[in-house]
Amino acid sequence: MMFRHPVRNLAVALFWIIAVGLSSPRRADAAWIDTWRTANPVWRGVHVLCHGNATLAELQNSLPALASAGVNVLILEVNYGFAFESHPELRSGEDVGKSEAAAFAKACRDKGIRVVPQFSSLGHQSWAKTTFPLLTRYPDLDETPGKFPGNDGIYCRSWCPQNPRVNELVFPLIDEIINAFDADALHVGMDEVFLIASEHCPRCKGGDPATLFAKSVNDLHGHIVDRRRVEMLMWGDRLLDAAACGMGEWEAAKNGTHRAAQGIPKDIIICDWHYELLSKYPGKPADYLSVPYLLAKGFRVWPSGWKNIPAIEAFVDSASKHRSERLLGYLVTTWGAVRPSELATWEPLKAGFERTKK
Ligand SMILES: [Zn+2]
Secondary structure, eight states: OOOOOOOOOHHHHHHHHHHHHSSSSTTTTTTTTHHHHHHHEEEEEEEEEOOOHHHHHHHHHHHHHHHHOOOEEEEEEEEBBOOOOOOOGGGGOOOHHHHHHHHHHHHHHTTTOOOEEEEEEEEEETTTTTEOOHHHHHGGGGGGGEEEEEETTSSSOBBBTTTTHHHHHHHHHHHHHHHHHHHHHHEEEEOOOOOOOOOOOOTTTOOOOHHHHHHHHHHIIIIIIIOOOEEEEEEEEEGSHHHHHHHHHTBSSSSGGGGGGGGSSSSEEEEEEEOOOOOOEEEEOOSHHHHHHHTTOOOOOEEEEEEEHHHHHHHHHHHHHHOOOTOOOOEEEESSOOGGGGGOOHHHHHHHHHOOOO
């Protein structure tokens, strides 16, 4: 009965008002994003792996050149490379400091560049033989606990989307990153998740990969969008049906996760990455079918390329055929192929931006 305990109900209501109020972003430049949106109907982004304060310093020196080259969004993949205070045990050792992050974000905004930090979630919890801090410190959160020593035989480790301890640990890290960069958007990665519904996980064994993937997306969305009121971006490969798009198991899904697209919010921005010419794909598709596929599902779509210039040109031209306000522009990924200091004049960046229609 709703009104049986008015005092208790009032107390509960006050608790949530205060809790949400304290956790909501108090952006120093709240009006900045409105101005940015009006000025930037086309998103021209770059994605850069962050290796601590040194990367920020190098990028900061390049901001005038990047802005001149047309860059208006910077996706900065931070992951565990932050001087976390909530969980110092989860620092990577190549850590961005809180004050450095704030100063860098302000410098970006002063140049009209929107900084979107990235915290890769669910998959990509290891790289080669190195397991990242969450699963090193808390190995019981691993989707395949105790399996694959030395990470032999797997691509990357995943955390278990059904272990409630994961969100308890990860959400405070996300909050610290959002707060430090005064961010109005966060990229959560979610790409190339191959270890999901593993036979080695006591919770997920026999589960549906799409349901588990959607749960992970929805948990993150609940915190980042519903609670923190910032936009959420993710890579698109796990939402693509490899057979329908004619693509391989890396940039599209053959492991059953693609049906998750039906069960996640459509306000998530999907970074649709493809790096090869169509002739390189297993199904030899007639076009980059992922763009209309994701648009038809209701998402905003941000085509993302890398360094193969003919592939960039083909992908951008293909995407540009789909006239939609939900088609955002073009995102340049770098993956270590160019130094941040040389990114503004990188030929793949120029090739992508030149062909992206206004
Ligand atoms: Zn699990």
